[in-house]
Amino acid sequence: xxxxxxxxxxxxxxxxxxxxxxxxLGYKVAINYKENGQAANEVKEHILKMGGQAAIFQADIxxxxxxxxxxxxxKSELGALSHLVNNVGILKPQMRVEQMTAERINSxxxxxxxxxxxxxxxxxxxxxxxxxxxxxAIVNVSSAASRLGSANEYVDYAASKGAxxxxxxxxxxxxxxxxxxxxxxxxxxxxTDIHRDGGEPDRVERLASLLPLRRGGTSExxxxxxxxxxxxxxxxxxxxxxxLAGGK
Numbered sequence: 034x035x036x037x038x039x040x041x042x043x044x045x046x047x048x049x050x051x052x053x054x055x056x057x058l059g060y061k062v063a064i065n066y067k068e069n070g071q072a073a074n075e076v077k078e079h080i081l082k083m084g085g086q087a088a089i090f091q092a093d094i095x096x097x098x099x100x101x102x103x104x105x106x107x108k109s110e111l112g113a114l115s116h117l118v119n120n121v122g123i124l125k126p127q128m129r130v131e132q133m134t135a136e137r138i139n140s141x142x143x144x145x146x147x148x149x150x151x152x153x154x155x156x157x158x159x160x161x162x163x164x165x166x167x168x169x170a171i172v173n174v175s176s177a178a179s180r181l182g183s184a185n186e187y188v189d190y191a192a193s194k195g196a197x198x199x200x201x202x203x204x205x206x207x208x209x210x211x212x213x214x215x216x217x218x219x220x221x222x223x224x225t226d227i228h229r230d231g232g233e234p235d236r237v238e239r240l241a242s243l244l245p246l247r248r249g250g251t252s253e254x255x256x257x258x259x260x261x262x263x264x265x266x267x268x269x270x271x272x273x274x275x276x277l278a279g280g281k
Contacts, residue, residue, distance in 0.1 A: 039063040042121035044073040046225035050252035056085030094148040113163030117156040119149040145193035167212025177221035177278040205272035214271040216262040221278025245280030
């Protein structure tokens with residue numbers, strides 16, 4: 034089987050670590066990015082130096098037409114998609130719900146939920162048309178925030194990730210009869226740039242001592258779980274969640 038995986042938001046953090054690990058295992062990796070082409074190219078060059086196969090694809094995947102075009106380009110350059118890692122997401126500055134505007138809330142939901150649906154939709158089409166579906170898989174990246182709520186900071190973000198949890202469960206049941214597996218990882222306090230987007234770059238350091246493991250996690254640790262869920266080793270796992278939150 035020609036294993037071709039799309040990792041959305043793969044220019045940094047969890048997405049980049051996942052792309053590199055999958056390439057090391059022989060996947061052809063489609064590295065999606067929105068704006069930071071330099072970072073995406075660095076991930077690609079890292080993979081090529083390892084002897085892996087990868088290509089970069091710019092697309093703003095809140096745009097439905099851009100997603101359709103993206104999948105067509107991946108098929109032309111790497112082959113038909115067989116695996117998908119839904120990883121994009123945004124975080125707005127910390128704020129209590131009583132201060133949030135509809136514009137902010139709608140933006141978070143649009144960026145953090147809709148792309149997962151549209152990318153999964155297109156992936157399913159490719160799985161069924163070009164592969165044995167029971168060897169295809171999707172992993173959604175949610176967040177421990179979906180369980181914890183992120184009170185006083187990011188309730189809108191937490192709610193968007195709660196939607197991804199529900200999406201994972203529902204889609205896994207829709208696709209189970211085809212053998213297409215759909216699972217989810219829920220990272221907690223992980224050292225990534227997203228905390229800078231939320232206005233507190235050192236947030237993990239502030240919270241680390243409060244976690245049972247007393248440290249923040251790494252993108253590579255999350256990537257390990259994603260890679261396993263995509264693999265044949267997880268062939269009897271669907272509709273499941275792996276929490277990577279230091280015991281929280």
